[in-house]
Amino acid sequence: MSTLTLSHVSYRYGAKLALDDVSFSLEKGRFCAFLGPNGAGKSTLFSLLTRLLVTREGSISVAGHDLARAPRAALAKIGVVFQQQTLDLDMTVMQNLRYFAALQGLSGKAAQRNIDAALDRLQMRERSGEKARSLNGGHRRRMEIARALIHAPEVLMLDEATVGLDTASRQAITSHVHDLADSGLLVFWATHLVDEIRAGDDVVVLNKGRVLAHDTAASLAGDGALIDAFIRMTTTQQEPA
Amino acid sequence: MAYLVALRAIVLREALRFVSQRSRLLAAWVRPLVWLVVFAAGFRAALGLSIIPPYQTYITYEVYIVPGLCGMIQLFNGMQSSLSLVYDQEMGSMRLLLTSPLPRWWLLFCKLLAGVAVSLLQVYVFLAIAAGFGIALPPSGYVFAFPVLILTGLMLGALGLLISSTIKQLENFAGVMNFVIFPMFFMSSALYPLWKMAESSPLLRDICAVNPFTHAVELLRFAMYGQLNITALIWVALAFVCFMAGSLFGYDPARGMRRKGPRA
Numbered sequence: 310m311s312t313l314t315l316s317h318v319s320y321r322y323g324a325k326l327a328l329d330d331v332s333f334s335l336e337k338g339r340f341c342a343f344l345g346p347n348g349a350g351k352s353t354l355f356s357l358l359t360r361l362l363v364t365r366e367g368s369i370s371v372a373g374h375d376l377a378r379a380p381r382a383a384l385a386k387i388g389v390v391f392q393q394q395t396l397d398l399d400m401t402v403m404q405n406l407r408y409f410a411a412l413q414g415l416s417g418k419a420a421q422r423n424i425d426a427a428l429d430r431l432q433m434r435e436r437s438g439e440k441a442r443s444l445n446g447g448h449r450r451r452m453e454i455a456r457a458l459i460h461a462p463e464v465l466m467l468d469e470a471t472v473g474l475d476t477a478s479r480q481a482i483t484s485h486v487h488d489l490a491d492s493g494l495l496v497f498w499a500t501h502l503v504d505e506i507r508a509g510d511d512v513v514v515l516n517k518g519r520v521l522a523h524d525t526a527a528s529l530a531g532d533g534a535l536i537d538a539f540i541r542m543t544t545t546q547q548e549p550a
Numbered sequence: 551m552a553y554l555v556a557l558r559a560i561v562l563r564e565a566l567r568f569v570s571q572r573s574r575l576l577a578a579w580v581r582p583l584v585w586l587v588v589f590a591a592g593f594r595a596a597l598g599l600s601i602i603p604p605y606q607t608y609i610t611y612e613v614y615i616v617p618g619l620c621g622m623i624q625l626f627n628g629m630q631s632s633l634s635l636v637y638d639q640e641m642g643s644m645r646l647l648l649t650s651p652l653p654r655w656w657l658l659f660c661k662l663l664a665g666v667a668v669s670l671l672q673v674y675v676f677l678a679i680a681a682g683f684g685i686a687l688p689p690s691g692y693v694f695a696f697p698v699l700i701l702t703g704l705m706l707g708a709l710g711l712l713i714s715s716t717i718k719q720l721e722n723f724a725g726v727m728n729f730v731i732f733p734m735f736f737m738s739s740a741l742y743p744l745w746k747m748a749e750s751s752p753l754l755r756d757i758c759a760v761n762p763f764t765h766a767v768e769l770l771r772f773a774m775y776g777q778l779n780i781t782a783l784i785w786v787a788l789a790f791v792c793f794m795a796g797s798l799f800g801y802d803p804a805r806g807m808r809r810k811g812p813r814a
Contacts, residue, residue, distance in 0.1 A: 361645060389649050404566070414552025
């Protein structure tokens with residue numbers, strides 16, 4: 310059974326069609342890059358997947374739970390890292406993690422065990438008493454990723470998670486997230502940066518609200534570079550009717 | 551259990567934020583004290599008060615405005631909470647809250663209760679300071695006021711929540727001060743009784759009479775003297791239900807987190 314399934318999802322802002330009949334399925338243990346130029350509809354789809362917006366046409370299923378019919382069960386299986394930073398900078402690292410754990414309904418020993426695991430993964434246990442404000446951009450992002458995993462989700466969704474970071478931090482984070490996929494998590498990585506994608510990764514290409522392709526990066530690239538294939542696909546697409 | 555865990559975390563976070571924002575902490579107490587000590591002293595001579603319920607004797611103006619100032623604390627706190635919600639929306643932390651698996655209505659209600667908890671703290675500290683100035687309530691009044699302060703806090707907090715669901719940018723919040731807080735406060739019975747208002751303008755008096763804040767103040771005034779003002783209770787409860795329903799509609803994911811167009 311697929312971990313994440315979208316079936317004929319469309320979404321409109323008034324008269325403007327932002328997503329047009331989007332369908333694809335993703336398996337656990339895979340890193341799926343969700344690739345599209347600015348304005349492709351990535352953020353709209355991301356909002357639908359995290360239920361900040363509600364699907365009006367089509368359906369979304371997460372780990373077997375329909376997002377519209379069983380939103381609590383579906384959302385409990387999702388860990389989210391937004392493009393915008395969502396840490397409370399005036400709270401300590403530990404307070405931020407505890408706050409998020411509580412929002413997931415975790416408390417007491419179970420929460421503390423997961424938080425300790427998250428801090429160990431980040432190698433930040435000794436900095437748990439520091440304010441989030443004191444962390445650099447890369448560490449803040451890594452902390453948001455660790456926080457998104459506290460409730461042991463099956464899907465980790467990241468929306469342009471490396472925006473604004475230096476090259477070293479970007480590489481460290483993409484490598485870390487690939488490791489998470491190798492450990493059995495489904496990683497859904499929305500980006501417009503092709504260099505963050507590895508040959509064996511799945512790629513869903515979105516443009517003007519439509520899925521143009523869904524295959525591995527190597528297959529999409531063919532004999533050339535993925536960036537060339539991506540540009541070719543997104544510049545030759547016709548306007549939606 | 552998960553519901554209570556989330557409630558506790560949201561209330562603690564709000565309290566932590568309040569305590570760490572020292573200027574907000576100070577303003578919350580200095581503002582009503584300035585009104586009580588400076589404004590009331592000037593008005594005392596100019597404004598004569600007859601015996602009006604719930605008071606059974608002549609009272610000083612300082613005594614009259616204490617319930618209104620408690621209401622003012624909650625009104626400002628409600629708006630401050632909504633300001634922090636707009637900030638949270640701009641900063642993204644509201645997204646984190648709304649993607650929790652708990653129902654959205656509960657998360658928003660937790661936010662509301664967190665604001666009420668902070669306002670209760672402010673009100674009781676203010677009442678203690680007022681007592682230090684010799685403006686004290688009957689001892690039972692402090693107890694009877696407690697459930698009423700929760701209800702009035704919920705009503706004013708729900709108003710703030712409703713406003714936050716309609717404001718798109720932090721910059722627009724200054725308008726709230728001019729078009730919500732000041733009219734609500736000045737067109738109410740917080741500073742002068744409605745019969746006094748009717749002497750100068752019956753129309754203004756009628757407007758004040760339908761202002762939910764007037765009823766919040768009167769409900770509190772009566773409770774502080776061990777009485778229940780049923781009419782005010784109904785008004786406040788109805789206003790709370792309406793504001794909360796509006797807030798839930800405003801934050802309904804079927805409408806989008808806020809009304810907006812595509813970002814990408």
